[in-house]
Amino acid sequence: MRQDPLAYLTAELDTLREQGLYRRLRILEGRQQATTVFDGRSVVNLSSNNYLGLTTHPRLIEAAIQAIRDFGVGSGSVRTIAGTMSLHMELERRLAAFKHTEAVVVFQSGFAANAGTVSSVLTKEDVVISDSLNHASIIDGCRLSRAAIKVFPHKDVDAARAILRDLPASQRKLLITDGVFSMDGDLGPLPALCDLAEEFGCIMMVDDAHASGVFGRNGRGTVDHFHMHGRVDIQVGTLSKAFGSLGGYVAGSKDLIEFLYHRGRPFLFSTSHPPSVAATCLAALDVLEQEPEIIERLWDNTRFFKAGLTSLGFDTGISESPITPVIAGEGSRAMELSDRLFREGVFAQGIAFPTVAKDKARVRTIVTATHTKDELQFALDAFKKVGSELGLI
Numbered sequence: 001m002r003q004d005p006l007a008y009l010t011a012e013l014d015t016l017r018e019q020g021l022y023r024r025l026r027i028l029e030g031r032q033q034a035t036t037v038f039d040g041r042s043v044v045n046l047s048s049n050n051y052l053g054l055t056t057h058p059r060l061i062e063a064a065i066q067a068i069r070d071f072g073v074g075s076g077s078v079r080t081i082a083g084t085m086s087l088h089m090e091l092e093r094r095l096a097a098f099k100h101t102e103a104v105v106v107f108q109s110g111f112a113a114n115a116g117t118v119s120s121v122l123t124k125e126d127v128v129i130s131d132s133l134n135h136a137s138i139i140d141g142c143r144l145s146r147a148a149i150k151v152f153p154h155k156d157v158d159a160a161r162a163i164l165r166d167l168p169a170s171q172r173k174l175l176i177t178d179g180v181f182s183m184d185g186d187l188g189p190l191p192a193l194c195d196l197a198e199e200f201g202c203i204m205m206v207d208d209a210h211a212s213g214v215f216g217r218n219g220r221g222t223v224d225h226f227h228m229h230g231r232v233d234i235q236v237g238t239l240s241k242a243f244g245s246l247g248g249y250v251a252g253s254k255d256l257i258e259f260l261y262h263r264g265r266p267f268l269f270s271t272s273h274p275p276s277v278a279a280t281c282l283a284a285l286d287v288l289e290q291e292p293e294i295i296e297r298l299w300d301n302t303r304f305f306k307a308g309l310t311s312l313g314f315d316t317g318i319s320e321s322p323i324t325p326v327i328a329g330e331g332s333r334a335m336e337l338s339d340r341l342f343r344e345g346v347f348a349q350g351i352a353f354p355t356v357a358k359d360k361a362r363v364r365t366i367v368t369a370t371h372t373k374d375e376l377q378f379a380l381d382a383f384k385k386v387g388s389e390l391g392l393i
């Protein structure tokens with residue numbers, strides 16, 4: 001009989017089970033919203049990136065339905081052949097105006113935007129200087145580019161400077177950071193990195209996936225938050241989190257965007273968004289511009305929930321954003337915390353190595369603008385009960 005050549009994968013899964021790190025996918029049976037049904041249980045949902053509740057906003061839903069009626073359900077081609085619809089172009093124009101940049105290109109996801117951009121603007125002669133906690137899509141983009149990769153410890157600007165000092169002045173350099181780090185919720189040191197990029201002649205790039213719709217005026221991101229307009233060459237944002245829909249975009253100079261139209265591989269080789277996606281993103285921009293109080297509600301809930309966790313005595317790390325980790329230590333402990341919370345009616349996903357350091361496993365919480373104070377208090381009461389049972393507080 002033929003031996004299974006994939007048996008080593010089964011062995012890896014067994015190891016995960018032994019370590020308590022094996023995860024079943026939780027199945028969402030209702031809408032992605034503040035209280036919803038996962039795996040047959042109604043829970044307060046602290047695990048989505050739906051910061052502003054836009055996944056179910058009536059204006060976005062209407063926009064999607066109208067676009068389907070007007071344009072159908074699919075684009076039918078990659079952007080560079082027959083798949084550029086007028087809605088795609090309108091979205092790029094609106095995003096460029098929103099971001100105060102010359103131009104924008106939209107990719108199928110934030111992942112594709114990061115990986116497609118880094119891999120196409122760099123060659124194997126170049127070097128990228130990257131924060132140790134940058135997102136996987138940046139890491140993959142760096143690897144695909146074949147540029148040399150120099151990693152500096154998280155947010156350590158002096159270490160980044162030391163790396164830059166040792167590099168030849170003539171070598172092309174990309175300095176890259178997340179705007180908001182997705183597992184700890186802290187901000188990249190953008191002003192100091194912009195200074196460094198100017199001193200050493202680097203291309204400066206920021207991945208604002210978790211800042212899009214959350215930081216800056218009307219959710220314009222960390223460049224706006226830190227008043228760094230004109231000092232960041234490449235800004236990536238996502239349309240999949242606070243925007244409530246799907247996609248990623250790159251904002252920058254007209255030539256950068258035209259170059260990505262010609263060389264960004266996900267843009268060239270993967271079908272463009274259905275028209276309903278572009279239409280919902282346009283409606284999300286309308287909401288950000290016309291209903292900014294929704295962002296204020298997000299921050300009000302964030303302050304309430306963080307203060308609650310801290311006063312209970314949890315270790316919530318160094319977060320400065322609506323992402324608040326509750327650090328549990330070992331991976332199996334974080335998973336136990338997550339499972340027990342779920343049984344109490346709260347969904348906060350456990351996250352362990354390799355996504356975070358081995359001794360820093362956690363549950364990650366994200367509140368949204370649409371949680372009520374009662375829902376958040378219910379979640380805090382569950383954290384108090386389970387945290388005491390597990391000796392975390």
Ligand SMILES: Cc1ncc(COP(=O)(O)O)c(C=O)c1O
Nearest residue numbers: 109110111135182209238240247
């Ligand atoms: C920091 C960061 N960058 C990029 C992405 C990718 O965004 P998307 O989900 O739109 O592919 C994510 C999301 O998972 C993220 O957390």
